[in-house]
Amino acid sequence: MKIGIVFRHLSATEGGAxxxxxxxxxxxxxxxxxxxxxxxxxxxxxxNKKWATFEENNLILNTxxxxxxxxxxxxxxxxxxxxxxxxxxxxxxxLPKAKLWQQKAAEAIRxxxxxxxxxxxxLKEVALEYQINLFYYPKPFYTPCRAVPYITTIxxxxxxxxxxxxxxxxxxxxxxREEWFRKALSEAVGVVVESEAGLRELQKFFGxxxxxxFLMPMFASAALLNADQHKANTWFQKQAFxxxxxxxxxxxxxAHKNHDNLLKALRIAHVHQPEIHLVLCGSDQGxxxxxxxxxxxxxxxxxxxxxxxxxxxxxxxxxxxxxxLIMPTFLGPTNMPLTEAQQLGxxxxxxxxxxxxxxxxxxxxxxxxxxxxxxAEQILRIYEDQNLRHELxxxxxxxxxxxxxxxxxxxxxxxxxxxxxx
Numbered sequence: 001m002k003i004g005i006v007f008r009h010l011s012a013t014e015g016g017a018x019x020x021x022x023x024x025x026x027x028x029x030x031x032x033x034x035x036x037x038x039x040x041x042x043x044x045x046x047x048n049k050k051w052a053t054f055e056e057n058n059l060i061l062n063t064x065x066x067x068x069x070x071x072x073x074x075x076x077x078x079x080x081x082x083x084x085x086x087x088x089x090x091x092x093x094x095l096p097k098a099k100l101w102q103q104k105a106a107e108a109i110r111x112x113x114x115x116x117x118x119x120x121x122x123l124k125e126v127a128l129e130y131q132i133n134l135f136y137y138p139k140p141f142y143t144p145c146r147a148v149p150y151i152t153t154i155x156x157x158x159x160x161x162x163x164x165x166x167x168x169x170x171x172x173x174x175x176x177r178e179e180w181f182r183k184a185l186s187e188a189v190g191v192v193v194e195s196e197a198g199l200r201e202l203q204k205f206f207g208x209x210x211x212x213x214f215l216m217p218m219f220a221s222a223a224l225l226n227a228d229q230h231k232a233n234t235w236f237q238k239q240a241f242x243x244x245x246x247x248x249x250x251x252x253x254x255a256h257k258n259h260d261n262l263l264k265a266l267r268i269a270h271v272h273q274p275e276i277h278l279v280l281c282g283s284d285q286g287x288x289x290x291x292x293x294x295x296x297x298x299x300x301x302x303x304x305x306x307x308x309x310x311x312x313x314x315x316x317x318x319x320x321x322x323x324x325l326i327m328p329t330f331l332g333p334t335n336m337p338l339t340e341a342q343q344l345g346x347x348x349x350x351x352x353x354x355x356x357x358x359x360x361x362x363x364x365x366x367x368x369x370x371x372x373x374x375x376a377e378q379i380l381r382i383y384e385d386q387n388l389r390h391e392l393x394x395x396x397x398x399x400x401x402x403x404x405x406x407x408x409x410x411x412x413x414x415x416x417x418x419x420x421x422x
Contacts, residue, residue: 002036003416004059004132004148006123007139009043012312015252015282016336019221021138026222027409029057036417038130042119042144052126059126063117072116079109119144134189136416141180143188151190151419155334157181157201158256162330165256167285181206190419192412194218197333197355214415218334218359219405220343223312229320232313236321241305245383246277248322248346250315250337251329253288258328258351258369260294265328265375267298273383274303278326279318281307319344324382324389327351328369334359339403342396347389349378361399363392 005025010018025039039058046064053060068076083105089098123145126132135150137143143152158168159177168177185191185206191213193199199215202208236242247266251257259280266278278300280291288306295304310318319325325341326349333355341348348364350356356366365378382389 001134001417002038002130002132004038004040004123004127004130004135006040006042006135006137006142006144008142009041010139012309015250017139019223019336020219023219023222023405024138027405028413030409037413038132040123040126040135059130061122061126063113063119066113066117066119066122068113068116072112076109076112076116079105079112083109120147124148134416134419138192141177143180143184146183146187149189149419150187151192151416152184152188153192154181154184154198154202155194156198156331157205158331160205161201161332162256165254165330167254167256168331188212190214190415192216192415194334195355195358197353197358200354201333214412216405216408216412217403218336218339219403220340220400221312221336222405224316224340225343227312227316229313229316232311232317235314236317239305241277241279242321244277245275245323246279246305246321247324247326247349247379248279248281248318248341249326249328250281250310250318251327252282252285253291254285255287255290256330257287258330259287259291261370261372261375262326262328263291263294263298263300263304264372265379266300266303268372268376269379269383270300270303272380276303276323276379276383278304279307279322280304281310281315281318283309316344319346322346324349326375326379327356328367328375330369332356338364339400343400345393345397347382347392348396349375349382360396363395363399365392 005028007021010021012018028037037057040061041058042061042063044064045062048062049065051062051065051067083102086098086101086105089095090102124147127148132148135145135148137150137152140152140154143150159174163169163174185208191208193202193213193215194217199210199213249262253259266276269276295301319341324347325337327335327337328351329335332353338348338350338356338359342360348360350364350366351369352366365382367374367378
């Protein structure tokens with residue numbers, strides 16, 4: 001029996017998804033028995049012309065060099081010739097217009113390959129060659145091979161719980177997610193969920209059988225916990241907020257992350273405590289400009305700090321020095337920063353979602369995400385009551401000791417093995 005863990009290559013800028021998969025695959029590698037696990041990393045590397053590279057139980061599949069059928073190869077050669085001519089015009093003849101031609105040709109090649117590369121058949125061949133009985137997909141919405149029994153992971157039902165946000169429902173996104181859920185939940189031999197709250201959502205919306213699931217509580221990033229924060233001391237001391245009392249919100253800039261109401265809450269809190277600062281870090285997903293404009297409109301420019309993507313060592317230092325983590329997101333049921341904060345001794349303020357209650361063991365200050373006044377009250381409580389702050393830190397650390405991923409890794413591996421034999 002052999003298990004293939006399959007995921008599309010992620011970069012650190014993708015936030016929680018990257019940290020989750022890095023930590024989980026690392027744990028399963030440690031628990032690996034007699035090479036029964038194969039990590040399959042699907043990448044797109046334009047510089048590497050090899051389709052498959054095998055390194056220490058890590059199989060790297062490069063879609064850029066993946067084999068195509070004969071008819072698709074002929075069309076690809078035509079597109080590649082157009083790209084070659086565009087690059088000659090651009091780099092040899094220095095024709096400015098050729099830059100656009102090059103971009104269009106390169107995009108046409110990507111679209112063509114995406115259309116004709118059949119990962120289902122390719123992974124089926126990989127399963128045959130490496131004698132894989134089961135594929136495990138640790139990231140949702142990624143099940144490229146249905147010819148081999150598989151287990152999938154589900155983090156949320158966002159298109160059902162918060163359909164008012166375009167990122168989970170507009171431009172066909174709702175329909176795409178709905179189709180994936182229905183297929184995956186009916187086809188998968190097992191489903192990994194992160195909370196009882198998440199399981200209840202899946203039962204409510206899709207009738208998922210509890211017996212088919214494995215509960216793997218949200219865990220902190222191993223890379224974050226093991227990072228040497230001392231390497232970031234010089235960086236931190238140069239920040240304008242270094243000696244201030246600041247709230248930390250590490251989140252990509254999506255509308256559902258609710259930066260808008262957070263800023264309104266900070267404005268309200270400033271009536272009583274104008275020295276509170278807010279540190280925002282994360283990559284832009286289309287909502288950053290709106291947030292920046294609101295900061296200016298609310299006259300908070302001196303107190304709100306945009307850091308963009310930060311290194312792991314820097315993020316760890318931010319957690320350690322923050323007054324508190326604040327997480328006003330509308331989307332649950334769980335979110336990794338809550339556990340990371342509790343693990344690193346940073347008190348938590350977060351939206352009152354069922355999954356957040358469960359994840360934090362209720363050792364946090366809660367507010368309704370659409371209520372800036374209530375949010376501001378909790379900000380002021382954590383700022384003004386040091387005893388409360390220390391109590392939340394102590395209780396939070398106790399909570400995470402019961403949810404450390406090492407406690408679940410062996411059981412997850414057993415679940416994967418049992419599912420592969422059913």
